[in-house]
Amino acid sequence: MxxxxxxxxxxxxxxxxxxxxxxxxxxxxxxxxxxxxxxxxxxxxxxxxxxxSIDGLMNALLMRWLERLLGELVTAVQGTRTAHTGIRALVGAYLAFVQEHRDAARLLHSAYADRQGMADGKQLRDAQEARLSPLAQWAQAYVDSGELAPLPMPLIESLILGPVVGVARRWLSGINDVDLDEAALILPDRIWRSVGADPK
Structure with a gap:
């Protein structure tokens, strides 16, 4: 260079x-x-x-931090051996990222990011395909093995990350009525109940 x-x-x-x-x-x-x-x-x-433009700068900033977050989530699941422990690792990594990078997390969960996601959702997902694919493959492997419920992948993604994103937004808003460390302990088992395969 x-x-x-x-x-x-x-x-x-x-x-x-x-x-x-x-x-x-x-x-x-x-x-x-x-x-x-x-x-x-x-x-x-x-x-x-x-x-x-300033929008170009903001979009680059969003992509930079989204890539970092997704990278940490991929790293978290790579060291797990079951779907249940993978969910625990995902939740823990997401909430740890929010605590460690509060300013960036505020941006990622902002109205601006939401507007960009609604306007250019497919483009954003395509740009992060390299980061998203390992997470989708991780989940699909457990659907195939019977550990995760046989649901469409977008629903599994929403059921796993939806509650985590909701808690993160609440904490980032400054309401101060949620403890992220406590959430990291409670949420994984609650999420598991919604995505784990029904016992035979």
């Missing part, structure tokens, strides 16, 4: 870091081109060169 490419990559990372800081302080209403260039010290021209 040339020095110019290295500088370009460093600028991209710097802008993404600055955008997350601005978002954490002001929300998406305050996330403007001028706020990001001021926080980063990067020129307006560089921001437009690398991202095209």
């Amino acid at each position: 040339s020095r110019k490419q290295q500088r370009g990559e460093a600028t991209v990372e710097h802008l993404l870091d600055a955008a997350l800081r601005v978002y954490a302080q002001t929300g998406d209403q305050g996330l403007t081109v001028s706020a990001v260039t001021k926080a980063s010290g990067v020129s307006l021209g560089s921001l437009y060169h690398h991202f095209g």
Whole structure:
């Protein structure tokens, strides 16, 4: 990689870091081109060169953190031996990510992210296919073995992650009536009841 490419990559990372800081302080209403260039010290021209617009920057920021979250979920299930322990690992990894990366988690669970997901859901899923495939393959293997109920994969995904996302959103909203460590202990067994195959 040339020095110019290295500088370009460093600028991209710097802008993404600055955008997350601005978002954490002001929300998406305050996330403007001028706020990001001021926080980063990067020129307006560089921001437009690398991202095209503030929306391009925001989408790149969403993709960056979604990829990290999915990567941690994949890593979590790879070390498990049963569907039940895999669900426990998924729940634990998701909620640990939310606690460790609160600002990024707020962005991932924000109205902005929801709007992008509704507008470009297929494109977002296609872009993360490399990360999503191992999770789908993990679940499908347990459907095939009879440990998970024979449900369509989108329903299994919703039944496993839906409650976790709901709890994460509640915690991130600042209501302070949910304990994520307690949730990590309680949710896996409750989720298992909804997706585990019925005993014969």
